[in-house]
Amino acid sequence: MEKRKLLILIILGTLVLLNFLAWDRAFNNIPELEVSFFDIGQGDAIFIETPFGYQVLIDGGPTSVILDKLAKEMPLGDRTIDLMILTHPEHDHYGGLIKVLEQYQVDNILWTGIVRETAEFKKWQELIAQEGADIIIAQAGQRIMFKTAYLEVLHPFESLEGQTSKSVNNTSIVLRLVFQDKLFLFTGDAFKAVEKKLASKEELRADVLKVGHHGSKTSSADEFIQEVSPEIAVISCGAGNSYGHPHEEVLAVLEKFAIRILRTDEDGDIKIVSNGIDYKIE
Secondary structure (H helix, E strand, C coil): CHHHHHHHHHHHHHHHHHHHHHHHHHHHCCCCEEEEECCCCCCCCEEEECCCCCEEEECCCCCCHHHHHHHHHCCCCCCEEEEEECCCCCHHHHHHHHHHHHHCEEEEEEECCCCCCCHHHHHHHHHHHHHCCEEEECCCCCEEEECCEEEEEEECCCCCCCCCCCCHHHHCCEEEEEECCEEEEECCCCCHHHHHHHHHHCCCCCCEEECHHHHCCCCCCHHHHHHHCCCEEEECCCCCCCCCCCCHHHHHHHHHCCCEEEEHHHHCCEEEEECCCCEEEC
């Protein structure tokens, strides 16, 4: 009789434990945000997949290497991108986007509308006209919602559509991705002048910063880095690049504020996954 009671208790205890584990697994099975900084050589390419499956591509690097990177991240047969963002029309940011437009269906395109007189830019204009995507001209204050996450545009401060610029880098779209408690800041190639203006007028805190202009000394002003106060700084640059990126001055600034530095030229593809409360590097 005692043995039978003991057996019943063991069975009941096991059922309670299994029930607890099932609830624990369900509770912790929170949809996650994935942000991948691709190693595409000397350039920028960032792929975001939100918790509900929205796919965003920020820049595409200089070459068709972006196609291989996307193929590894996106499900087999998936040829649609919800949002493509061109921070600014320089070859190392949109050469690859041209290749993407030729092979993927892009539903929405966010860019500045800045004008250039190059053959590559004319190709870009032709392709986005043919794509049939909704075109959004970036301007500070815009917010793009993805259910539990959103992107907010911090720069340019006003519409640049149809304008030209001697410094195309400095027209870069600056974006912040917000997912519950975790924030990512993407700066394109914006110079210190833009960073300082942002630092003086915006609350810029972010957990992860994509360092401006591949780690060039033209970006990463002290006051900007201090205002953002990231835990992680990601530098997207090519191994042995001729520009000397990242510059020692920038590395020194990041080290001064005890920021962990990740580099695509040394670390390869960098993926950061977050549940909105914490994050991990894969």
